Amino acid sequence: MSVKGNILVADDDAAIRTVLNQALSRAGHVVRVTSSASTLWRWVAAGEGDLVITDVVMPDENAFDMLPRIKKARPDLPVVVMSAQNTFMTAIRASETGAYEYLPKPFDLTELLGIVSRALAEPRRPKIEQRAEEQLEAMPLVGRSAAMQDIYRMLARMMQTDLTVMISGESGTGKELVARALHEYGRRRGGPFVAINMAAIPRDLIESELFGHEKGAFTGAQNRSSGRFEQAEGGTLFLDEIGDMPMEAQTRLLRVLQQGEYTTVGGRTPIRTDVRIVAATNKDLRAAINQGLFREDLFYRLNVVPLRLPGLRERAEDIPDLVRHFFKQGEKEGLEAKRISVAGLELMKRYPWPGNVRELENLVRRLAALYPQDEISAEVIEAELKTGETAVVPDGDALIPDNLSIGQAVEHYLQRYFASFAGELPPAGLYDRILAEVEYPLVLASMTATRGNQIKAAELLGLNRNTLRKKIRELGVNVYKSAR
Numbered sequence: 001m002s003v004k005g006n007i008l009v010a011d012d013d014a015a016i017r018t019v020l021n022q023a024l025s026r027a028g029h030v031v032r033v034t035s036s037a038s039t040l041w042r043w044v045a046a047g048e049g050d051l052v053i054t055d056v057v058m059p060d061e062n063a064f065d066m067l068p069r070i071k072k073a074r075p076d077l078p079v080v081v082m083s084a085q086n087t088f089m090t091a092i093r094a095s096e097t098g099a100y101e102y103l104p105k106p107f108d109l110t111e112l113l114g115i116v117s118r119a120l121a122e123p124r125r126p127k128i129e130q131r132a133e134e135q136l137e138a139m140p141l142v143g144r145s146a147a148m149q150d151i152y153r154m155l156a157r158m159m160q161t162d163l164t165v166m167i168s169g170e171s172g173t174g175k176e177l178v179a180r181a182l183h184e185y186g187r188r189r190g191g192p193f194v195a196i197n198m199a200a201i202p203r204d205l206i207e208s209e210l211f212g213h214e215k216g217a218f219t220g221a222q223n224r225s226s227g228r229f230e231q232a233e234g235g236t237l238f239l240d241e242i243g244d245m246p247m248e249a250q251t252r253l254l255r256v257l258q259q260g261e262y263t264t265v266g267g268r269t270p271i272r273t274d275v276r277i278v279a280a281t282n283k284d285l286r287a288a289i290n291q292g293l294f295r296e297d298l299f300y301r302l303n304v305v306p307l308r309l310p311g312l313r314e315r316a317e318d319i320p321d322l323v324r325h326f327f328k329q330g331e332k333e334g335l336e337a338k339r340i341s342v343a344g345l346e347l348m349k350r351y352p353w354p355g356n357v358r359e360l361e362n363l364v365r366r367l368a369a370l371y372p373q374d375e376i377s378a379e380v381i382e383a384e385l386k387t388g389e390t391a392v393v394p395d396g397d398a399l400i401p402d403n404l405s406i407g408q409a410v411e412h413y414l415q416r417y418f419a420s421f422a423g424e425l426p427p428a429g430l431y432d433r434i435l436a437e438v439e440y441p442l443v444l445a446s447m448t449a450t451r452g453n454q455i456k457a458a459e460l461l462g463l464n465r466n467t468l469r470k471k472i473r474e475l476g477v478n479v480y481k482s483a484r
């Protein structure tokens with residue numbers, strides 16, 4: 001049996017008052033409605049009502065201005081705020097003023113009824129804050145720096161909404177991870193999360209990948225095919241490397257954002273869509289706009305909530321936490337538990353990390369796989385960071401130091417590797433470990449060079465496609481990531 005209560009409803013829109021009155025009364029609650037903030041305040045001040053549902057903008061007062069007063073007079077009274085201005089600021093203010101819940105209009109009545117019964121049944125505490133805390137604990141993002149705290153606070157607020165979010169940040173700063181967190185802890189978590197990387201797909205196929213195509217829409221379109229929008233219905237669509245989206249696709253995407261519907265390639269019937277868009281870029285989109293490569297109107301549609309992820313060098317204090325986290329992950333995969341000496345960590349904090357968290361993650365994995373000692377010394381870190389520097393030059397320009405052949409480079413590496421054991425032998429299983437070390441960058445580089453096309457990469461490598469697939473899986477080569 002759900003708890004029934006006295007509910008005060010304030011909205012200047014008569015239609016909404018009627019709908020809410022009917023729905024809540026039918027659910028067994030006692031309802032009073034008003035069109036003004038002053039009447040609502042009078043009721044609240046007189047101790048009436050177990051719960052308030054109010055619109056933000058009312059003729060005599062804004063609910064956000066009244067909320068602190070309500071909270072002061074009746075700290076335990078849950079206030080559900082509704083608003084048609086689904087802006088970022090509305091969500092933030094709802095959270096900051098201590099609203100129990102924030103409902104962007106239009107909302108689902110069933111959802112509202114669910115919130116009302118939960119609010120009436122629960123011990124009193126501002127819901128948004130409580131949920132944000134729970135979410136942060138469970139969040140897969142590591143780091144406690146002030147910069148990350150800002151990101152978490154922003155994410156907690158964004159999770160209550162369907163606003164379009166634009167994540168910017170250098171490669172490897174965690175943009176995709178943040179997009180997933182937004183989905184998995186947000187209100188669309190029951191729906192699918194679909195990611196598409198604009199840089200990984202041949203340009204002339206992007207529109208059909210996004211919106212689907214009809215049979216015969218273009219040469220090679222033998223069957224109707226669904227697009228990512230259709231696949232993401234009810235969930236979140238993550239548009240990675242949005243700056244690489246071709247102009248025609250940009251125009252189509254803009255139309256979806258404006259009208260909430262799209263047509264497939266070769267199709268005529270508009271299809272309505274209910275998808276939350278999270279976009280990401282590691283390019284400066286304003287520069288792309290100036291060069292005429294990115295539509296300014298699309299930029300503003302996507303940039304509703306900008307979220308900038310700091311480079312790892314800007315939050316070096318997170319490094320120890322991240323190192324521990326990645327060693328722990330390694331342990332789960334059967335690697336041995338390890339730590340890094342204090343001096344080693346200091347070196348890491350001073351390193352500029354051009355590849356950001358991804359580079360750090362790769363380093364920690366390499367340390368866990370290749371070095372037997374429980375504590376990794378500063379010398380090892382120094383040597384590893386030097387190799388790292390040449391390995392992260394972007395766009396495949398990686399230089400092998402002093403024009404060494406691959407064989408000579410590995411030889412140098414092995415000399416250093418053996419030396420690090422100070423006369424002892426490295427742990428058994430060296431052959432497979434070293435070959436895997438070479439295989440990973442080889443597969444990654446081939447996938448990058450072919451922009452993520454497995455057929456072409458298999459051809460390039462001279463491998464059977466199934467063998468390549470197996471290797472990608474075993475080595476954990478991230479296909480999206482590799483196709484940069």
Ligand SMILES: Nc1ncnc2c1ncn2[C@@H]1O[C@H](COP(=O)(O)OP(=O)(O)OP(=O)(O)O)[C@@H](O)[C@H]1O
Nearest residue numbers: 141142143170171172173174175176177282357358
């Ligand atoms: N704060 C973090 N805590 C834990 N792991 C992180 C964090 N940030 C990034 N990572 C890890 O670093 C790697 C790179 O992150 P991710 O793929 O999200 O970066 P990205 O910014 O999307 O990169 P790109 O621009 O190259 O696509 C992933 O393995 C991710 O799990």
